[in-house]
Amino acid sequence: xxxxxxxxxxxxxxxxxxxxxxxxxxxxxxxxxxxxxxxxxxxxxxxxxxxxxxxxxxxxxxxxxxxxxxxxxxxxxxxxxxxxxxxxxxxxxxxxxxxxxxxxxxxxxxxxxxxxxxxxxxxxxxxxxxxxxxxxxxxxxxxxxxxxxxxxxxxxxxxxxxxxxxxxxxxxxxxxxxxxxxxxxxxxxxxxxxxxxxxxxxxxxxxxxxxxxxxxxxxxxxxxxxxxxxxxxxxxxxxxxxxxxxxxxxxxxxxxxxxxxxxxxxxxxxxxxxxxxxxxxxxxxxxxxxxxxxxxxxxxxxxxxxxxxxxxxxxxxxxxxxxxxxxxxxxxxxxxxxxxxxxxxxxxxxxxxxxxxxxxxxxxxxxxxxxxxxxxxxxxxxxxxxxxxxxxxxxxxx
Amino acid sequence: xxxxxxxxxxxxxxxxxxxxxxxxxxxxxxxxxxxxxxxxxxxxxxxxxxxxxxxxxxxxxxxxxxxxxxxxxxxxxxxxxxxxxxxxxxxxxxxxxxxxxxxxxxxxxxxxxxxxxxxxxxxxxxxxxxxxxxxxxxxxxxxxxxxxxxxxxxxxxxxxxxxxxxxxxxxxxxxxxxxxxxxxxxxxxxxxxxxxxxxxxxxxxxxxxxxxxxxxxxxxxxxxxxxxxxxxxxxxxxxxxxxxxxxxxxxxxxxxxxxxxxxxxxxxxxxxxxxxxxxxxxxxxxxxxxxxxxxxxxxxxxxxxxxxxxxxxxxxxxxxxxxxxxxxxxxxxxxxxxxxxxxxxxxxxxxxxxxxxxxxxxxxxxxxxxxxx
Numbered sequence: 001x002x003x004x005x006x007x008x009x010x011x012x013x014x015x016x017x018x019x020x021x022x023x024x025x026x027x028x029x030x031x032x033x034x035x036x037x038x039x040x041x042x043x044x045x046x047x048x049x050x051x052x053x054x055x056x057x058x059x060x061x062x063x064x065x066x067x068x069x070x071x072x073x074x075x076x077x078x079x080x081x082x083x084x085x086x087x088x089x090x091x092x093x094x095x096x097x098x099x100x101x102x103x104x105x106x107x108x109x110x111x112x113x114x115x116x117x118x119x120x121x122x123x124x125x126x127x128x129x130x131x132x133x134x135x136x137x138x139x140x141x142x143x144x145x146x147x148x149x150x151x152x153x154x155x156x157x158x159x160x161x162x163x164x165x166x167x168x169x170x171x172x173x174x175x176x177x178x179x180x181x182x183x184x185x186x187x188x189x190x191x192x193x194x195x196x197x198x199x200x201x202x203x204x205x206x207x208x209x210x211x212x213x214x215x216x217x218x219x220x221x222x223x224x225x226x227x228x229x230x231x232x233x234x235x236x237x238x239x240x241x242x243x244x245x246x247x248x249x250x251x252x253x254x255x256x257x258x259x260x261x262x263x264x265x266x267x268x269x270x271x272x273x274x275x276x277x278x279x280x281x282x283x284x285x286x287x288x289x290x291x292x293x294x295x296x297x298x299x300x301x302x303x304x305x306x307x308x309x310x311x312x313x314x315x316x317x318x319x320x321x322x323x324x325x326x327x328x329x330x331x332x333x334x335x336x337x338x339x340x341x342x343x344x345x346x347x348x349x350x351x352x353x354x355x356x357x358x359x360x361x362x363x364x365x366x367x368x369x370x371x372x373x374x375x376x377x378x379x380x381x382x383x384x385x386x387x388x389x390x391x392x393x394x395x396x397x398x
Numbered sequence: 399x400x401x402x403x404x405x406x407x408x409x410x411x412x413x414x415x416x417x418x419x420x421x422x423x424x425x426x427x428x429x430x431x432x433x434x435x436x437x438x439x440x441x442x443x444x445x446x447x448x449x450x451x452x453x454x455x456x457x458x459x460x461x462x463x464x465x466x467x468x469x470x471x472x473x474x475x476x477x478x479x480x481x482x483x484x485x486x487x488x489x490x491x492x493x494x495x496x497x498x499x500x501x502x503x504x505x506x507x508x509x510x511x512x513x514x515x516x517x518x519x520x521x522x523x524x525x526x527x528x529x530x531x532x533x534x535x536x537x538x539x540x541x542x543x544x545x546x547x548x549x550x551x552x553x554x555x556x557x558x559x560x561x562x563x564x565x566x567x568x569x570x571x572x573x574x575x576x577x578x579x580x581x582x583x584x585x586x587x588x589x590x591x592x593x594x595x596x597x598x599x600x601x602x603x604x605x606x607x608x609x610x611x612x613x614x615x616x617x618x619x620x621x622x623x624x625x626x627x628x629x630x631x632x633x634x635x636x637x638x639x640x641x642x643x644x645x646x647x648x649x650x651x652x653x654x655x656x657x658x659x660x661x662x663x664x665x666x667x668x669x670x671x672x673x674x675x676x677x678x679x680x681x682x683x684x685x686x687x688x689x690x691x692x693x694x695x696x697x698x699x700x701x702x703x704x705x706x707x708x709x710x711x712x713x714x715x716x717x718x719x720x721x722x723x724x725x726x727x728x729x730x731x732x733x734x735x736x737x738x739x740x741x742x743x744x745x746x747x748x749x750x751x752x753x754x755x756x757x758x759x760x761x762x763x764x765x766x767x768x769x770x771x
Contacts, residue, residue: 061524080482100497
């Protein structure tokens with residue numbers, strides 16, 4: 001298989017609303033930033049991959065087609081990925097696959113989202129569920145993950161304060177990230193004082209609805225060597241897996257995987273580890289950008305990544321683990337999805353932030369001596385999972 | 399570096415029906431997947447990854463892949479969803495296998511337009527809201543603009559249009575039986591110059607293909623080797639495009655098979671057509687005829703659309719994907735009543751999507767594996 005590297009990264013500052021640009025113009029901002037970072041132009045791009053999740057969030061069906069003129073993609077191979085919240089992560093994997101196939105040398109993955117454009121994102125997301133059963137429940141991403149959080153807390157003894165500590169950690173990280181949406185530090189008490197939305201999830205446990213763009217330029221090893229890009233970040237492996245759609249199949253004796261855990265995320269991550277030659281993630285992975293839109297999700301996602309045994313992540317967080325300055329893998333030094341969630345590109349940002357870390361370009365949020373990073377993405381009803389391992393070298397990961 | 403060759407080793411498509419009432423979409427897709435796997439003499443456990451093509455506007459399911467994931471066998475497996483057009487699912491499955499991500503991939507697409515009260519509502523929101531949406535743009539209106547531009551440049555060709563309509567209907571009757579002829583469609587002007595019978599007749603259909611790398615193709619399987627792939631997009635803004643030609647299709651065809659003469663000698667071409675008039679422009683974009691002369695080859699039955707194509711049986715958003723299924727089936731000798739004899743050894747499939755064919759995809763299939771890749 002051909003080696004594939006990341007040679008350009010761009011992201012805007014993420015905010016609640018942008019009224020100064022259209023959706024295509026926003027995508028263009030991200031693309032321009034990545035191309036400038038790569039010192040290339042759109043004319044150099046041999047293919048384009050667009051991550052765009054539910055069309056309804058921007059109010060335009062197949063909105064990717066609207067983008068073509070604005071970013072200068074006419075005449076090029078162009079396709080769109082939609083795996084829900086995992087879209088950005090899957091789109092990076094699609095860009096990787098373009099190049100690994102031998103058909104392309106350099107492609108751009110570029111997208112944006114403006115979640116606040118919809119009057120009610122949760123009303124849109126309720127329509128993800130089937131008409132006959134779960135839509136009427138009514139499930140949305142908050143009520144669905146509240147069920148998971150209840151289950152986790154009951155099985156492992158975690159508390160709402162344990163969940164709040166995830167928010168506190170990530171907000172402290174986001175304060176160092178100039179692109180993050182929610183950058184104000186917060187305390188456990190302040191999180192506990194926020195409005196209850198769906199027990200045990202409170203407003204302070206949830207991500208914002210973000211608007212912004214992100215893009216990434218990927219290239220073959222041949223291209224990277226030929227153009228002397230010594231600072232390229234290598235995609236060492238990719239993997240995906242899928243959970244059952246049905247919430248009712250996640251509990252009980254016939255469950256395919258317990259709703260408390262993230263079994264298929266674990267499968268995706270450990271498949272990616274195996275492909276990258278990682279056998280002991282606690283010592284071999286330096287930094288992880290884990291897709292966790294709610295505080296409760298980060299608890300079982302840390303465990304799925306192998307950084308803690310099941311039911312142990314919240315205790316480790318209380319002891320200071322996974323925060324900047326701690327020993328072992330640092331989780332979400334950017335502040336993560338909990339502080340910034342432009343759905344279509346959130347997974348892309350996870351890979352971008354992991355790549356910035358291993359290339360030493362993460363600024364105030366830099367993890368010292370980071371060489372190997374993990375990025376994940378989650379989509380659907382906690383259903384579609386993508387995992388990507390990046391490193392600043394092509395040697396065996398030790 | 400020698401990259402693997404990739405072949406279609408199994409496929410299935412459901413017969414076109416105006417309205418499938420006895421099966422939910424999930425059941426239609428599940429049965430299609432089972433049949434495709436059976437055609438390949440495989441089970442879902444033999445599959446390393448699944449690639450599907452969806453459209454969230456068509457069937458009332460936001461992130462449609464969620465509820466369909468189980469139907470395609472994706473639980474516990476690697477699933478990727480393409481939303482720019484189901485035809486891209488085949489392209490991406492091919493890229494996956496070429497890049498060493500597995501030995502066999504299942505790719506699936508479907509269209510059940512009968513689930514929508516009026517499919518045109520979904521099409522209208524695909525027009526951006528600032529300029530084009532107020533215009534009332536739908537796929538039919540865009541096809542009318544395309545046909546209008548073509549006629550303005552090359553004349554109305556009324557006799558040739560009639561010939562295309564009759565040729566497609568005749569082959570569809572052969573391919574699918576009487577069912578496609580049973581639905582009454584009162585003739586009326588839809589979008590000048592196109593009448594009802596000039597436009598695709600929407601049907602409920604599902605289709606699937608099993609792809610395998612060369613080392614995973616068994617002696618018992620009849621492969622259709624994928625020897626060329628191309629896909630491209632044109633501009634979105636209709637005002638910047640020459641609608642009398644289909645430039646994205648032309649680019650995709652050149653990518654898939656740069657040698658125009660080789661394309662002209664393909665024994666089978668299954669091409670998605672925007673309309674009867676649109677079939678002329680499609681033939682020209684594929685390099686089968688010179689500009690303005692597409693009508694001379696569009697009715698060269700049965701080489702062009704031996705299945706009848708999508709005009710008499712348009713499987714919703716999966717219509718383009720189904721062209722690939724039909725093209726590969728001809729090479730594999732599995733095209734049923736529409737099978738050409740002797741069995742073709744070289745076929746080409748072409749799909750378009752977006753208003754007036756903004757995007758296009760072309761794939762070539764051969765009985766013989768390309769050597770030295």
